[in-house]
Amino acid sequence: MACEVTIKTKNIKSTYFQTPTIVYTLRLSYFSKMNAQNILLINPWIADFAAYDLWAKPLGLLYIGKFLRRHGYKIQLIDLADRQRWGNSKSLTPISGRGKYHKTIIPKPASIAHVPRHYGLYGATREQFISELKSIEVPNLILVTSHMSYWYPGVSETVKILRDVFPESKIVLGGIYATLFPDHARQIIQPDYLMTGYGEKQSLQLADSLFGITRDDSAVPNTLDSGILPWDLYPRLHVATLLTSRGCPMHCDYCASPYLNPNFIQRTPEDVVAEIVHLYARMNVQEFAFYDDALFTNKKHHISPILKSIINHKIQAMFHTPNGLFARDIDGGLAQLMKESGFKTIRLSLESIIPVIQTASTNKVSTHYFECALDNLEKAGFQRKDIETYLIMGLPGQKYSDVEITIRYVFEQGALSRLAAYSPIPHTMYWDMAKKSGHVWDEMDPLLTNNTLYPCATADFPVEKFMELRQLSNQLNANVKSKT
Numbered sequence: 001m002a003c004e005v006t007i008k009t010k011n012i013k014s015t016y017f018q019t020p021t022i023v024y025t026l027r028l029s030y031f032s033k034m035n036a037q038n039i040l041l042i043n044p045w046i047a048d049f050a051a052y053d054l055w056a057k058p059l060g061l062l063y064i065g066k067f068l069r070r071h072g073y074k075i076q077l078i079d080l081a082d083r084q085r086w087g088n089s090k091s092l093t094p095i096s097g098r099g100k101y102h103k104t105i106i107p108k109p110a111s112i113a114h115v116p117r118h119y120g121l122y123g124a125t126r127e128q129f130i131s132e133l134k135s136i137e138v139p140n141l142i143l144v145t146s147h148m149s150y151w152y153p154g155v156s157e158t159v160k161i162l163r164d165v166f167p168e169s170k171i172v173l174g175g176i177y178a179t180l181f182p183d184h185a186r187q188i189i190q191p192d193y194l195m196t197g198y199g200e201k202q203s204l205q206l207a208d209s210l211f212g213i214t215r216d217d218s219a220v221p222n223t224l225d226s227g228i229l230p231w232d233l234y235p236r237l238h239v240a241t242l243l244t245s246r247g248c249p250m251h252c253d254y255c256a257s258p259y260l261n262p263n264f265i266q267r268t269p270e271d272v273v274a275e276i277v278h279l280y281a282r283m284n285v286q287e288f289a290f291y292d293d294a295l296f297t298n299k300k301h302h303i304s305p306i307l308k309s310i311i312n313h314k315i316q317a318m319f320h321t322p323n324g325l326f327a328r329d330i331d332g333g334l335a336q337l338m339k340e341s342g343f344k345t346i347r348l349s350l351e352s353i354i355p356v357i358q359t360a361s362t363n364k365v366s367t368h369y370f371e372c373a374l375d376n377l378e379k380a381g382f383q384r385k386d387i388e389t390y391l392i393m394g395l396p397g398q399k400y401s402d403v404e405i406t407i408r409y410v411f412e413q414g415a416l417s418r419l420a421a422y423s424p425i426p427h428t429m430y431w432d433m434a435k436k437s438g439h440v441w442d443e444m445d446p447l448l449t450n451n452t453l454y455p456c457a458t459a460d461f462p463v464e465k466f467m468e469l470r471q472l473s474n475q476l477n478a479n480v481k482s483k484t
């Protein structure tokens with residue numbers, strides 16, 4: 001049975017879900033006897049039909065690690081998706097940049113058993129994971145993060161092994177899946193504690209309570225974005241993933257970012273550059289991936305000074321933007337700065353040229369802005385055939401022809417299309433629409449939201465048609481790439 005225990009501090013009340021209070025009291029005395037305040041951070045396996053590493057790092061977990069370390073805790077990290085550490089499927093030698101993960105095929109869960117594709121865990125092998133766990137100091141507390149909700153079988157497998165190897169350690173689950181599907185996560189993963197929302201201060205308060213530490217945390221902020229993340233926890237680091245901000249000022253009707261990050265906060269340019277300089281000069285990091293949702297917002301006071309400073313520091317690195325950039329912010333000056341500072345991978349958000357979908361996308365882009373951005377990037381020295389454009393497909397109510405004409409439009413502009421299949425996410429307007437059309441329901445298995453399944457397919461726009469669109473995009477992209 002799970003019950004709710006509330007830990008009160010001077011001004012802040014944090015709530016965790018855990019086993020009954022009497023057990024909690026025993027745990028307190030168990031932890032109080034521990035000398036080392038040793039916390040293990042775990043980035044779990046991805047479980048899916050396919051997965052590809054686009055410089056991903058568990059940033060939320062690293063922010064928590066930085067926070068806990070600043071408050072005196074000893075931190076260890078095992079990132080099961082760290083390809084540089086574990087290798088990929090072809091060879092177990094470290095490979096930098098983006099690429100395929102090693103895949104361990106596992107039986108498909110019953111609800112997706114009908115899908116004719118191999119299902120697997122991506123990242124370290126079981127043997128690598130267990131061997132690593134046996135080589136480290138026994139942690140008192142383990143913080144496990146989670147990402148895509150439909151990857152939860154990877155979390156479940158990870159936690160099973162953690163329980164086997166460290167039966168005495170307490171396990172906390174947080175992250176996106178835990179926040180979006182807390183009841184499901186509590187039932188399936190059965191962590192000792194489950195956290196929703198931002199984890200920095202919550203983790204500190206929980207750790208303090210478990211370790212019997214008395215601290216006046218009334219002045220401790222809920223989050224802390226400034227400073228250098230604990231990159232030293234990675235044994236090898238060729239590419240660093242950065243956030244210059246938290247959240248997004250837009251409110252697209254299909255996106256959970258506004259729910260997960262209620263406020264949009266930007267770090268100072270000086271703080272961002274200090275982290276880049278540290279990684280480049282001291283850790284020999286040559287590539288950086290900005291993972292911001294809205295990297296170019298407030299550009300005059302944010303990205304422009306960041307890029308100018310990178311140029312002034314003579315940093316000869318490559319910069320990637322795997323999340324879509326807002327085209328309307330790319331004027332001639334910004335395009336020039338992007339070129340001079342070393343931007344390599346550029347992805348723009350377009351989503352659709354259909355007005356109703358542009359409105360659902362907070363009107364963050366129009367064909368006019370998109371074309372201006374392409375012109376400006378080209379004048380700055382980028383090639384259109386190297387610029388990828390995110391297009392969304394599979395929204396409730398979206399038609400095949402809506403996607404097709406958007407793909408063809410991007411082709412006519414000389415750029416590459418990159419189709420992003422829609423996955424329904426709770427707490428969004430489009431989740432409610434998908435609910436009304438019967439494609440999702442409140443107690444559904446999150447596995448069924450996997451975009452590989454095209455969850456909102458209809459008789460008029462069936463899965464086969466999605467495959468046709470992918471083929472069309474691939475074919476037109478090949479034509480664009482072949483142009484000299």
Ligand code: SF4
Nearest residue numbers: 248250252255257293
């Ligand atoms: S701009 Fe991107 S991150 Fe921001 S709300 Fe829209 S889809 Fe989400």
